[in-house]
Amino acid sequence: MAKKDDGSRVRDALRVGDELPGPGSTPVGPGKKAKALAGLESAGERLSALQEALYAEGTAGSSRRLLLVLQGMDTSGKGGTVSHVLGLVNPMGVRYAAFKKPTPAELRHHYLWRIRKQLPAAGQIGVFDRSHYEDILVPRVSGLLTAAERKRRYAEINEFEAELAEAGTTVVKVFLHISPEEQLERLKARLVTPEKRWKYNPGDLEARSHWPAYQEAYADIFEKTATPHAPWYAVPADHKWYRNWAVAELLIETLTDLKPRFPEPDYDVDAELAKLKGVGVRS
DSSP states (O other): OOOOOTTSOHHHHHBOOSSOOOTTOOOSSOOSHHHHHHHHHHHHHHHHHHHHHHHHHHHTTOOOEEEEEEEESTTSSHHHHHHHHGGGSOGGGEEEEEOOSOOHHHHTSOTTHHHHTTOOOTTOEEEEESOTTHHHHHHHHTTOSOHHHHHHHHHHHHHHHHHHHHTTEEEEEEEEEOOHHHHHHHHHHHHHSGGGGGGOOTTHHHHHHTHHHHHHHHHHHHHHHOBTTBOEEEEEOSSHHHHHHHHHHHHHHHHHHHOOOOOOOSSOHHHHHHHHHHOOOOO
C-alpha cells in the first residue's frame, strides 16, 4: 500500500494489494476532518461537471457508463456514501440499487439475473449498495457453497464484468473497510438514538459473530476477482469524512480518465440564435 502522499493518485494508493490500509488510516489525501470536508465540497463541483458530460454523451448515442459497486460489513457506510457522494450530482444521471436477501422470485433465477436488471443506462452512474458479491459472501460464510461452487461463481462474475467492460461500462469496486470496534460503536448508536433505530437489524449481530470468516471471504474475493477492467479499492471507513472524500476522488479520477465530452449540436447555432431574435412571445 502506498505511503501517504497528498500528490498521489487516489486509485493508486487505495487499489487492493497484499495488505489493506488500516480501517482508521488516511493513506492518501487529507488527514484531518476539516480538510476532508473542504475537499469534498470542491470535489462536488468537479464530480457534477464530469457526470453531466457523461450523461450528455449518453443522450447523443454513447454507450459509456460507470458502475460503482459498494461492499462492506454492516455499518461500514454504504448508504452514507451514496448520500454524501452521489448526492453531489444530478439524480437524473444516477441509478441506485440496493440488494438485500433474494426474494423467492429472484431465487428461481440465476443469481446474476436481478443484477442485470439494475445496470445503469448509457450516460448514467450506477450504484450498487451490495451486489453480486453477496452471492459468494453469505453462502460461503453460511457453509452453503463448496470450493468448486465458489470457483465457478468467481469465473462467472469475472466473465460478467468483462462483458460489462466490453459494452462500455467502467466498473469501480469499493470495499468500505471498517474495524469491529467502530462497528460496535455504530450499532450502539443506532439503538440509543431514536431516529436511528430504524437502521438497526438484530440480524447484524449474527454477521458480526462471523467477522473473521467474512474477512477471509473478502480476501479471497479480492484475489480472485480483481482485474484490470474491474479493480478493487479498499477505502478506510472508520472515519466517515475520509470515506466520503476518498470515494468521491475515486470517481473523479475514473471519470477524468474517461474524458466525457458534451456532444456537438446537430443544428446551426448561429442560425438558431438569429431565429430567437425574431421570435416574439404571443399574448
